[in-house]
Amino acid sequence: MSHLLEMRKISKQFNDNPVLNGIDFTADKGQVHAIIGENGAGKSTLMKILAGLFPPDSGDILLEGRPVAIGNPKQAQELGIAIIYQEIHLFQDLNVTENVFMRREPLKNIKWLRLIDWDKAYKETQKVLDELGLSFHSKAIVKSLSIAQQKFLEMIKALSQNAKIMILDEPTAAFSEQEIELLFKVIRDMKKLGVSIIYISHRVEEIQQIADTVTVLRDGAVIESCGVRDIDRNLIVKAMVGKELQDRYPKLKVKIGKEAMRVEGLGYQGMIGNINLDVRKGEILGITGLSGSGRRTLAKVLVGIHEPSEGKIHLNGKAFTRMSPHLARQNGLCYAAGIHNEEGLILNSTITENITLPNLERISSAGFIKSGRELLYAKDLVERLEIKADERDVVTNLSGGNQKKVILAKWLFSGAKILIIEEPTAGIDIVSKIDIYNIMNELVLSGASIIMISSDLGEVMGLSDRIAVMYKGEIRKIFSREEASQERILYYASGGK
Template structure:
């Protein structure tokens, strides 16, 4: 919510600035739009994959900018040249992948490569990457950083947006810290260190980034015994007491999200047993999970997280409309009151009527959490 993604969307022509000027190669950019930005060589790679899963690699790279050839008065798509150039790009980045491979068959990491190649094929001079490592495995991040360094050798400017400070320190030459929509400082990476960056981001000294709270665990709240689903997760067992936090980690495809969706009733039927407050429950749907006190905060960019076309207030209250209704009629005043409470608590500074799809990734995460806290 510091304003990183919003600023970059202005540079990409998606949002119009309220005031100020943008210069490229010492020339001011006027009448800025996404089309104009692309023509000027400014490309943006969003946090969510922004490609067509049903098209192959080559088709995604050259869509709307197909290479043409003429036979007399008739123009044709030059598929041979497009596939040849795609193979060249893939070879440059060390990827032994057929250009005719459907995008849906690629890992998230390789799909990010396709987006980078697409930007280069469009002669991008500036590539903006918004949280490019989100949902990538460690090995995919290594490959992505190698690609970024190769792109840098071509003289292309990279703007790398991330809240993962270790990644920024590893890949960047200089760093700009934003807080609450304002620039706090810009300097070379050699003059910055982790604690200094954290202080600028937080606006105060942070003595311990991960403080340990000594808290006596309460009664058992959740217990899972021998949980399995569709040969994707097997024999899962754990117990959680009131006040405890259980961290679940693993590589991409390890079953983390499958486990979460099974507990929330999206993945059914399952085998094994789930106990809530020492009582066995049968989770057959998300509604039955909610009634048992289980909620699922999905990741940003996931269609299961938020309804992008609805407002912040509508998304938050959607999980329990009865609390903001009277005799079956929704009370907008109560909805706004609820929004006001969560806005203060979670520091959501946007207008309650703002459409969620217009929010930054950070603010969408806050809304997603508020939605289930309200439930």
């Protein structure tokens, strides 16, 4: 019996650099085949070839035993291949149904007129939403949905286009535990429909829960491909990185110093309210909560992207009732944004330009940038943070892990004393995660403070000195490191008192 999908001896190189070296990969109906590997292992390139974004240099693709040529994304879609990227690709100002039926709206005849049958479209969309147990409505405007809900919408859109093979690229980046469980339920429902799911992730524990088969890539080659039950977590990690990793959350014991920042009664337009919080020098304060809890809004209010509507922010012994990004940076408060790295980077600029942008005064003289001085500073940070690239390289060409490091490097260059880091390791591999954690350790060792906003409870509990849990715009509980457990955090994150 032939596989639904076979990719045979797929090879690809860019600028004479081999990225894929004769990859063999298969996928079957009603199964989840996970692909795992470090950033740069070749996972995304392999899937972009399948989705028609890149042509392979050599190799064959077969669907249901028949050779196919996939020259562009439209051809891939017509063959029943859909890819859901980490970045959201939806029309934010349109509603759910308009996005699902874009360019293929059902029509009806009224006398001599041919009109869009919106009643039918809304009814069909709502039926799928209800069947999959999704809580948002077919008429909801997309920008009002959470990141997780928008991801589910993209999957529904692909299903409605009769996708036989659905590629999910890091689908749970910044998902809460409940959203991950809902995603797994939706995936199991799709399996019953005979859809083949190709699941790209760095989260080994997720793969062990949801996948039937796993393929491990390293340096553009298949290292292991087997049933999930035939391999344990340690062997998967060893296959990915070529060695065993001892400590996933390398937390250092750092002496906690004086108060660095305090907020009193902070609020913003009813979205967050009555926020009372402090962070000390040398401390990592974790902030977590479910999607929609207000974590992200709080970060943006603290650094003045949203101006507070009530309350005070105390910095350097001064109380501020108003805040702006410029004022925050002047007082050493910086925000490393980002579920997706483009929020914190100018992707078409070089590493050097991204690093020095927040503090051009430091590399300027008489209003002119000293390029030699600029390169020296950038080169030093590239080496210190072990960014695997030349400081003149364009950021868009870097792996996700190295892009995260560039975001941290730019705020180190700006002289950050209090660094708000949002989803520090979303969508990056295990080794790069540990690199990021070690950079955070170095920051707090030097006396800086970190506010880490994360939906990954493992890293929140593994790295934080204290953990603040948010629910509906308020802080429901603050735990010490010793008090915290996953169950207790989820109790308060779900509205417990």
